[in-house]
Amino acid sequence: MDPERERKEEFLRTQEALRRNAFKIISTMLDWCNKTPGSKHLVDEMLHCIFFLGKVNNAPYTPESIIGDQEMLRNLKEKYPRPFQCYLTQLPKRSPFSCVMDMTVLQKGQENEDQIRKSLGDLINSLEEKFLVSSTICVSQKSSNSVRYYGVSMSTDGPNPGRIVIAASCLSTWDDYVAGAVMTYYPKKIKKEYFDGTIKLPQNSRCQAFSLSKGGQMPPCRSCGNLFGLHTDEKREWDYGNCAEAESVSNLLKHEEEVKNKSKPMSPTCTPENRQRAKEDVLTTLRSVLSTVRFKTWDNTFYNPVTQ
Template sequence: MNRYVELNSKITQTLVKSSKIFIEKVFNFVVSVVKNKKLIWKRGECYLTEILHSIFFIGFIHRPKIYPEEVLQEELGLILRNKFPDAFQMYKTELPSRPPYSVLLDLVVEVTGDQNVSAVLDKLLELNADMHVPTLQEDGTVCGNDFSLASTVVSYTYFQNAHGKTRNYFGASVSCRGEKARQIFIDLSCIKTWNQNVAFAVYLASNDQESIRLPQKIYSTAYHMYNNPPSGIARPIQTYHQIRPCLKCVKCFPNIEFFPPYKNNSKVIHWEYGNCAEYEAVSKLLNTESWVNDRVEGTDLTSLQVFLQERKHRLAENLGNNQYEF
């Protein structure tokens, strides 16, 4: 098939536009916060390298494949190639650890501070609006954001008892479209990124078994991003609203105190275990607060290794089907 025709499909064009604007806006954001002394350049380099790696990888496993030079304008592409040469090579041979929006979330939290939840959400809304990709409908009207790399849900979790409170740990839902791409990132997270107790919770819930037991006094709140485009205006008004946990989060983490609490509405959940923002947030809490992690009960390391081997097989199959060799 002609390369121009391949790249001209609506889904592919949306991914190209989303990738381009994501990279441009995050690069400008990093430059601005470094200039304002809210971030050192070395940290900014780390975030940008990981974001470029992840976005280029998503393009490379897409059908048809999307290459960096098809995403970046010539001037910015030259700047980024000079500053981050590794990112322009390793996406073809090394697997990323997480989706790009999860990296952006960590960047925002580092700049704003983890204790000010409102500041984190406000900065995310500001960046989301800047990265708006309008979608033209058949009738000529423009609908809400078709930003295919955005996480629609972010959450934060913390542990608190009579002796004090931990930091807030933030997580994002899996931020890429397509069932296989989501599977790839969930499997990568289970294998190489998430805390092993969280990976085992995914295994137990996926097999309809009783999940791990986290220590009491872990709290979690999630927010869903909504687009509210006014009539006749292309740029949407985006807002975050607190949401209740889904049944799959409650099954994985039955003794977390969710706010708002779970309410059974018999809603059919189509996504698989591991897709929600809570997994990443809880994993960060357990990875950082080792004394909380040590109190987790119910993890069987032998069964966990069997599960991870199964996920490695699924990962290899999905990557092979997308013509990715590693």
């Protein structure tokens, strides 16, 4: 066989894990939805996320190629029509494993942290690596006995899908303090000279990450130290906004006003005008990345799942 064709075929084989993981996650979420009242919107949102990521993958997948079971495909199109209608025009607000996490929290109750981590860990250990899989979960609390707020790392593979979903999260769903902190460094891991929206969480609050596959605690990376003032000796800098801490801290600040008031960004460059400029820079980068992955049909909106 010609080496170039062999290389292409091998590449396509490696991409098949996306389709297999997607099918398994969808099947699991449908099963969980049947047992969990008030969770249909999470399946709806997750389907849209997966279909979008299939479209922008290096080897693109359509919803029909992801869901090989024809009866299941018919049922999904009937019960969840909007993800099929909107995945080519609207961007997801977060990555699909966030929907899986929310489903698990709804099932187990936010106070049952060990059960939530075990349930997600068991699912992840049944999947193949990389595609649609979050590696870490983070738990944030106002104090040791208060409500727990969860977040998972971006379940995207490759730099472009990650940049798209981080930008979309900044522009559409994260708490404004978290979005501002991430936008300070997005997309090149270099701090903007004109804007510093980084914050410092209060000392008595909790923000602890865990490995989902192994279960153990994980120290914050250098990026999370820079964004949220978390103490760390780690040198590794992940893409800003990629880690589970971003979603978890966002959920904490949205619900705990006292923590938010104590976390106010302090830099004199954090003005409404500079923030708007940072937001426009993120939007410009997002449009550029969408063009790179040949996604040219965005209608400038973010997907809102059906809530009933």
